[in-house]
Amino acid sequence: MKITFLAFDGTPYTVDADEGMSAMEAAINEGIDGIEGDCGGNCNCATCHVFVDPGWQLQVGEVSPMEAALLADRSDLADNSRLACQIRLVPELDGLVLQMPESQFI
């Protein structure tokens, strides 16, 4: 399946991902800059913050309390904010588009 990550300047990076992995893992495996994942995808650090493309917001599922708590700490929080480590890639998410915030680019 394919996932597209948009850099904050709009540059698209489309990667191949396997069903069952997280969107964070898909980005890390392809070395996408803008997804840090300092805690290794444990929903602990909020360095894999993404904005879900509005067309995909329903399909990516619900935010857990742990994730919501970490997102609440982000200064760039938006209605479509998610942590990429908490988006599990199911077949329906083939083609998913995620935008990465500027703050995750050094």
Added chain:
Amino acid sequence: MCDAGVVIVGAGQAGATLATGLAQAGYDGPITLIGEEPYAPYQRPPLSKGFVNGDVGVDELLIKPEAYYAQKHIQLIKGRRVHAIQAHARSVQLDEGEQLNYRSLVLCTGSRPRVLPIKSAELNRVFSLRNIDDARAIAGALPEQGRLVIIGAGYVGLELAASCVTQGRHVTVLERAGRVMERSASPQVSEHYRAMHEAAGVNIVCDVNLVELQGGQQVTAVCAGDGRCWPADVVVIGVGAVANMELAQAAGLQCDDGILVDAQCRSSDPHIYAAGDCARQTHALLQTSLRLESVQNATAQARMIVAHIMNKAPLRSEVPWFWSDQFDTRLQIAGIVQPNHTSILRGDPASGSFTMLHVQGDRLQALEAINRPADFTLGRKLISEQLEVNIQWLKDEDIPLYLRD
């Protein structure tokens, strides 16, 4: 001589974050990352959890895929050590005599397990847990229903105990202090973790003065001065870590239980920085000298150095934070818990979800959140901003720790 850029000694979390950060920021010279292990930079926290259980493989531990470094023109040198720094000549000497020049040198040499002064510590099947090879050796040596004795009830010891008891091993944890996690946690949190481990079948023994390991070639028991012995198939010693600062000391850098660095992570030599477990820094927010062994500290310090090398605005110090996953319980700590703080309980420990808040005067200084992520993130903000707090409100679970305007 070839172009001198940034040379990074140590390819752990700090070294990898620094190398990739410099590449992303467009650093204009060569970036060389030197690690003594045969692996590309990897995450250590899973070693005592999913990795030792076999749930997680080496590829999943990698911070970036190995090919990433070459793509970003980072020269990753694995399995090699730096033997000396010639600070006056701005070069380092690798094993086999090779020299590398630098414009900036960053020491991310990490820490190593503290050696426990105990008789017969050299027996077979006695390990410490710091790297991939240690975790593999422990997993390989431990029979399915085997007896594991862990010396030291810190994070590494307790996480390993949780992982192994869940796998059906017989686990005993022996601790010299009067309670588990004594160095970093409050008494209430220690008590909660002791009870949790005992309920899962871990035998926890505190206040024990160990004197010797027994066995022929292989260890068979761990014994205390009062005559008590605990039979063991495998022993893991986890009694803290010491900074790898010998390279820095030999080069004449100022060190004191860590390589001393300023707010931008610069050492006493203007061309040499240090980051991660090996560095000691006066924390700008907490106004105290700290040497921290955590992922957050390693990445935060690495990013400070990137900002400094790239002539960007200095990064603000973050509140130090840590996490530990044991069984299904997540402990998140922000700030440094000190004995002179006043401790406030928020929530009911019997529910498995509560927070200890540590206050000095009318300011929150530290917190320990057990399965309470909102308290962790909001409380961390309160510590960071050093806002005045009302003790009664902190106790009231219905009031969020921090209210947004």
